[in-house]
Amino acid sequence: MDLRPELLPPPVEPARIATIAAAVERIAGLMEAGAPYEAELAALNEDTGTGVTEHDIHTYDNWGSAEAFAHLLVRPSYPRVPDITRDELIEIARRLMAGLGPQSDDPDADWYALLFDTNLTMPSASSLIFDPPGELGPGPSAERIVDTALSYRPIAL
Known part of the structure; x- marks a missing residue:
């Protein structure tokens, strides 16, 4: 995509x-x-x-x-895109999962991680990609990661 x-x-x-x-x-x-x-x-x-x-x-x-x-x-510190779609988030997750992670040689890797984190309410949502929790199973798909991040609801204090 x-x-x-x-x-x-x-x-x-x-x-x-x-x-x-x-x-x-x-x-x-x-x-x-x-x-x-x-x-x-x-x-x-x-x-x-x-x-x-x-x-x-x-x-x-x-x-x-x-x-x-x-x-x-x-580059912009917080690339907020108000109308970002689920499909776009999945594509961003796919790009990160394809090796554009932290410490990669690609200077765009950090941009995609920042874009992912900035446009989801879940704190450090990209951690679902780089260090997925066990409940997502082994090698979770980009769709599963994005759906998990989108389902996050902050706790009201």
Whole structure:
């Protein structure tokens, strides 16, 4: 199934990714050396419109590379699509299940996980894909995962 344009990862110029990745690595190097980094971090946040913290810089490699982390910084933080359909969520789940998971080399993997999580009320819905609970059985289908996520109802306090 093809996804409509608002569900696809927004294109980002490779030069932009390289610039942001270099800034992340430069800030990490300054922090590691005990050198002043605050102005560089503020400039990064200004440039990307984000709120990257010292902790984020220390752990950027959890995303696989500075380039993968840079993709996160230059794309929308919460890609909410109010009229997303069940079929579209199933296609997104299929793409994630096909190997576009966390720590993959594909910079779009994190986009699809964020898109999935943002458009479902279930907290961390993508965890049903990456670490499915036993009650879903072995190797649950994308349909089963999406139906489980859609059936989630928050507890009223």
